[in-house]
Amino acid sequence: MSVVGSQPDQPLPPASLDSRAAALDVRDLMVTFHRRGRDLPVLKGVTLRIEPGEAYGLVGESGCGKTTLAMAAMRYLAASGTSEGRVMVDGQDVSTLSDEALRKWRGGKVAMVYQDPATALSPAMRVGDQLAEVYRYHEGMDKKAALERSLESLRKVAIPDPASTLRRYPFELSGGQQQRVVIAMALSVNPKLLILDEPTTGLDATVEAEILDLIEELQGRINAAILLITHNLGLVRRLCTRVGVLYAGRLVEEGPARDVFTDPRHPYTMGLMRCVPRLGMNKTDAALQTIPGTLPALGEPLEGCVYSARCPMAKPICTRREPDLFAWPSDLPEQGRVAAEALPPDPAAYSPHHAEPLGVGPRHSRCYFASDVPGMPETTPVLASSLEERGAHEGDVLDIENMVRTFRDGAKKLTAVNDVSLSLRRGETFGLVGESGSGKTTLAKCVTGLIAADSGSVVFEDMVLKPTASRRSQDALRAVQMVFQNPDATLNPAWSTRAILTRAVRKLGGARGGSVRAKVDSLSAGVRVEPRFLLQRPTDLSGGQKQRVAIARAFAGDPTLVVCDEPASALDVSVQASILNLLVELQTREQVSYVFISHDLAVVRYISDRIGVMYLAELIEVGSADEVFNPPHHPYTEALLSSIPKLDFDNPGQRIPLRGTMPSLSEPPSGCRFHTRCHRMLGDICEQQEPPVQQASDGHTYKCHIAPAELLAAQTAEGQPTA
Amino acid sequence: MATTGTTPDRGDLELQVNAAAEAEQRRQRRFVVRTLFRSPTFLAGLVILLFWIFMAVFSTHVTQSPTNTGGAILASPSGAHWFGTDDLGRDVFARTMAGAHTVLIIAPLATALALLWGGIVGLIAGYHRGLTDDIIMRIVDAFLALPVIITAILIIALLGRSYAVLIVVIGALFTPVVSRTVRSAVIGEREREYVMAARLRGERSAFVMAREILPNITQPIIVEGTVRLGYAVFTAATLSFLGFGLEPPSPDWGLVIASEWSNLQTAPWVVLAPALALASMVVAVNLVADGISSAFSK
């Protein structure tokens, strides 16, 4: 049983000097796209600098322009984009490169790792050939030599069985392996700058952790600077020394990662820090602060400070003149504000275009009131009521007994849900956690009736539910509803939003005639969507608004149970918080129960009263949120928790890597399904016998051969932080 | 019910933003129409098509009589007869202009039938999948394996040569292809969350197919329809040429080409005029179709 060596608290800062050319030097970069006759400025003047060997995190939400910046560094903007300003990589101005020089540049000096590794690799070409291409065309090697070098580079990224991987096609590899291949490809000819664009989004938590381990390890060995583009603050904390926060095409804050995250000096950064649930937070004891308003649409004209429309600290001067990127700590922000207020009322004077940072400092902030940020007013907290207040004592609303569901894939039979039983009380939230292939989505679909379970019963309020939705009574349908993951597909784009809710109110709510309109209005008010948005098509609504409407739709018939399948995962972080708050508020008001599925453990911890952990079609642990997230808990849960990149600088915790890869559902391991990867495997018993259900406490059970007392001792002995 | 943390003037900003969104929508629709009309090929096709539609309706008013057998036999093009005369002394120009009528009735109606039947079959097969889908698609495959022209000939030989038969036969023979396209569009939409939401409301299959899915697949259907229209013109003309279209003395182009074939060496204009007219019509339909599908894909 091994544990990765202790985490460095922060990656080491680079030993660079100003005399060496910066790995990336962006000066006043402005990128505008021209689409359908409109000018959409995506980057409005960004200046930043990454030293050789340094790791820089670029953080922002959708539409802020972070990917565009990476594309500009590669000179790979779409034909509809124009850029101004300078981008220099390793001292070379990217825009002056000839076509042939640009070709050598790409992959040679700058390399990139992409978000979705499955689509980033060519499906019809073997992995080895794709790797070899880089060597053949950059270093002029012949095919044989190139393949040998490829084998070497696969070894460096710790791919299991590199020789046979060379001969495989991308679709035959798992997501984690695919990403390793992409990383190997990027690093093959020692680039000066490595760009990582959301490298782990879409990967399972444990796989993500492995990839991060890999990147961290490689950081020490290569001399490339790293530009990490992500919306996940935890990743930045783990890998980067410096961070820049991008909002609406402008850099609003920059500085050493630790300082920026522990002491944010821009209202947006502060807002982000407050709206992300930290591990250990629960809805009953702390509230998520939301950022009011929505992210600005591309091309929307913004007056003054790009963030002023949503800033709780905004003053009139903020909308009149955009602040410079002031150094911090200093009194430049104050001086800047005074100077701005003293300007004559001439519009031109109010529209400066200062991309360059003003003043020298370890940090910069684009806010006149940087000194007031720590005291930023909070939005109204939404705390959940207690379980009793929500009616939990009234008994179970949902009882699932021995549910089984199998699929046929050609000749193979997969068991997606294997003998799962759980129960849910009124007003309770049951969080369902698991990685891909765990069966959680299948379970959710069986509960709602979208898929029929093969066997097992679903009892809802003493009523046995028919396996398929089409057979259920209207009463059962209105009582058990669902909120889906993808906000863009959850509402029918051909209907008006009002029509969608009206139909739901009629069908599920049974309303007739005049009361329909009133009910629709009250539903949309309940989810904070103003009536004028109802007149629009779903395509014109933002992601957050669409999801709110979807929630309203699910509540149209006053349901008793709502299954939420990753309802906030596809949304930006600032929007996610408001959706979670909405769900909590509705639960308190309507005493509705939730089955809440998510891969984001912090979110599940926050919103759930009880949690179930699924692995390979089985429910391996069930208990209250507190119990499941603290020892004693199942070794898989333990490893899962350790894999989250945490934002906490003082207590990062020990990382527990899992051996091997997720087994296939068609051939589950014998005995305990987790034994092939378990870091606490006892011995042969784990392979031969199915583990019993251990009772750690009343209401907390898990399937393992290790008894609770021993597990508790083992897990706390290593200084596991409680979560 | 106020949005958390809103200051009074924020509401105005939201109102402005919303108005901007509506204006944006209108702009985008106008932009699509404008792109269409900026495309020279689309315009060319449209002009030609409109010309033929005009001729189909008004030809007898603007040309000489196409049935008047008074002229010289097989006369070369001249001032009096722009395209010369045929072997019965009729003015070729007038006959050619009148020939637009038949094609412009048969092709659009046949296409409409094909879209209707193919749409229904495709919706049912695509939505239900499983056994229903397998059976339907086997049958569709079998019909697709039959050569269109020959099957059409057989049925027309049985039922006779008339507008109605031609329209129904061509429509029926195009149905399998249309059903294929519709089916794959339906399959693309079927697993989307809004369909799942509809099923969770207890909506019946017919409702889901017609009200939920169908409105979202209009674009591929329109594109397919415009392509089929071109092929319908093509097929109708070919059938006429082979002797299975309308009866003489219809000025139908395919029929004229076939019947005047023997004069090809001596008086080519009699055959060329309807041939070029047909070519221009088919090309025009397809340019319009191409323009529409490009405009959608922008």
Added chain:
Amino acid sequence: MARFIGRRLLLMVPTLVLVSILVFALSEILPGDLGRFILGPYASQSAVTQLDHKLGFDKPIYVRYFEWAGHFVTGHWGTSYQYTNLSVFSIVEHALGNSLLLAGFALVIIVPTSIAVGVFAGLRRDSLLDRIITVSSLSMTVIPEFVSGVILIVIFAVELNWLPASATPPVGSPFVDRFYYLILPAIPLMLLELGYIARMARAGTVQVLNQPYIRTATLKGLPQRRVVFSHVLRNALVPTVTVIGSQVGWLIGGLVVIETVFVYPGIGNYTVHAALNHDQPLLEACVLVIAVIYMVSNLVADVVVALLNPRIRKSS
């Protein structure tokens, strides 16, 4: 791969059976009494009835179907009603050979050409060259074969006298001469396929160019040539090849017309005449053979796609 082909062949069987039923039913609905047709309008009714009985036309339809199907499968295709001393098999063999020669000639030239043209247009999307290619190939492809045939004959055979207006060389000419005579008839076929194939190739190319892995390939620093040939082409050809396979149906229809226009003894020509003259055995055999060719070409296309696309290869 062998399993893949085997499975597809097996799936073809029910479709084939269905087609044979359709074909049989269609030819049965031809009006007129066969016995009457053969003996002519002046024969006595009893003689007609006797002939009908002898030919087996008074048996119930499903019995006749199974008899016919049984005979067909064993190779006994009967004798033609029109050419009473020729077996249907020999006629079809001869006609098919001619048609395959014509179609093969046209396809061998046009398929690689259209793919190249389409890919080229797709790579230079929205450029002037692309617009010219798209519009002209589109225009040429939708013109009915007899129209383009007529125009070609008028220009090249009548006015300019460069090429012969008939498709068959005089008896006794060397085999190679046949190709010279086939040039003019092959052109309408080529034009028919050019537009369709080029359009699919272009669409496939455009779609592939938008894929993330092309971005990866370009940003790896690969030369454009390599990106196109190794990454774009292999993936873009998949929908194109599928379409080529299914285009055979139209090709055969086109053959019918071309063979009529150029008076060429191919299978299309024979089929039309068989339909017009109620030559049931010949008609049924021809249509069935055409259907089989269509299915086989689809199968070949699927096999090529599987070769191009490793995912399909491996999952079978």
